[in-house]
Amino acid sequence: MAPKTVTVPEYQETDQVTLDPKTTALVIVDMQNDFVKEGGRLVVPAAAATVPAIARLLKRAREHQVTVAYTQDSHLPGDPEFPIWGEHCLVGTWGWEIVEELKPEPGDFIFPKRRYDGFYGTNMEHDLRVKGVQNLIVTGTVANICVLHTAGSAALRWFHIIVPKDGVSALNDFDMESALRQIHFLYRGIITTCDGIQFA
DSSP states (O other): OOOOOOOOOOOOBOSOEEEOGGGEEEEEEOOBHHHHSTTOTTOOTTHHHHHHHHHHHHHHHHHTTOEEEEEEEOBOTTOTTHHHHOSOOBTTSGGGSBOGGGOOOTTOEEEEESSSOTTTTSSHHHHHHHTTOOEEEEEEEOIIIIIHHHHHHHHHTTOEEEEEGGGEEOSSHHHHHHHHHHHHHTTOOEEEOSTTEEEO
């Protein structure tokens, strides 16, 4: 089949957004060795480049006592996802671990998940509601898979979504742009940058 060229419909990008730290959570999606680091089983080539920007945002979030949550892709041998993607993120392996540069600290939430959506089969909604969270900053990988499904699931629960485009990664430009457009158009998410997010 011959390749097709498509035009991504325009979506708005916001230079700066200021959020209340008391009602905001930073969600870091699947930034694990198998997806990010050389030698990983399912490396997203662009993922490593997002680590410094996410790390800056994470540092600023911690300084303002923003709730920090991680999703962690977590599979057991024979998982039904493996025929689709190959074996990856086996619980207890190096590839399953969150990358050192973004490692969780005591008090952070870690939500192991079996599927793309960070809310599916986890306590994520309950724990965020108890903390009074209304705004979700969603970072991580992969933009059109676990990031998109987690952001969409959050929006369907009426969380307000903010996605810094330099804090997410995809396997190609089409997947990246279509995911960002979907988040903005369908879920009314704010598309910005990691440095464009401030807390006050």
